Amino acid sequence: MTQPSIKKNFAYKSVLTLSTYLIAFVTFPYVSRVLGVERVGLVNFADNTIGYFLLFATMGVNILGVREIAAVKEDPERRARVFSNILGLNLMFTAVTLAVFLALVAAVPKLHQHAGLFYIGTAKILFSAFLVEWFFTGIEQFRYITLRSIAVKVLYV
Template sequence: MGIANKSKPINAASIKRNFVLNLLNTVTALLFPLITFPYASRILFAEGIGRVQFFLSIIDYITLCTALGIPLYAVREIARVRDDTVLRSKTTTEILLLHALLTLAGYGVVLLLAFTIAKIEVDVPLFLLLSATLFFNAIGVAWFYQAIEDFKYITIRTLIVRVVSLVALFVFVKNRNDLFYYAAILVIANVGSNVFNFFRLRKYILFIPWKELNLWKHLKPALRIFILNLMISIYVNLDSIMLGFLKDEQAVGFYTAATRVTKAVIGIVSSLGMVLLPRFSNMISNRQ
């Protein structure tokens, strides 16, 4: 693929349609754990669910740090230049490579925790399996498809992966010894579809020579967003981590069940914001 000197605008769907599609995606994301949780908790008990949730809460913090505010920052930046093929390709490649480098550093932290923290050492394979979330988030470029407002693709591929994951849960998770299968299905349901995102990216971007890239210019603005995301994450995830260290996995399991529904409303409210951000960013860049 060579670099073209022409723009290739991306036609975005209406905001109403995007909102409905994103809302559908959000609702299915909320329904999946509500459907699977009663079955999984009956098979794996509070201790098994609690162990997975405890490890996931730690992985979520590492994911947050390696992402460094990139998902939200990238939506804004790609939306601004999405009508210019070269700028779109250059910005996407820079952000993708920056995220990949940060993810490598994140895996260093994963290995350090896996072999130094007693509560993690009891089940290192499970912790490492859940850390696959880092990899899938790095290659997933979900922010790109949000920026170009391709919510139809996002919704369809996510629905397919979640349905397959739901079937896999009932097929493979049969007793307490299947905790590893449960964790793998959970990872696939949440971020497994990101593999398709990565390969489909070739449809939208061109090859940009390394010498023309400037990864580090995105670091400072993304860091500002990261600080805001960190404050939100402390409210959302720190409770499970603290409970896991202060008590045990069983307590985390019971707590997860109690908070599952209350956190559902947040996703519904925020779904409109994810639809408006790319559209407004693009309009501002076009002086509209």
């Protein structure tokens, strides 16, 4: 009985991974032509810097969340409690990381020089706290994850 579920989940994760590559393949030439080499580099610099802060904001919550939710997925009451605790932990880490990030953007001249890009990037840090993909992975809702992610990527394009 679990075999079809594993096959379906594998198929959904494969479609999700493939869609990530296809979206990048379609959008990158357009973005690089419109922005030019220097501005693409600047955007990548900002995005990579924000990525480092995302590591601290999430602080392993994705892995912890999947494991803990999977352990209690059959008990709705315990699952709700675990979800609330992990989400609270994630929000706390995100708030601290965001405060440090904004302070550094204001204080470091190289970052402050392109503050607009970094302030836009705060949305990426902030909204990452509300991406509860770990919850849906823990309860094995790969179809929902795949459809939602593809819809967001299409809107992004």
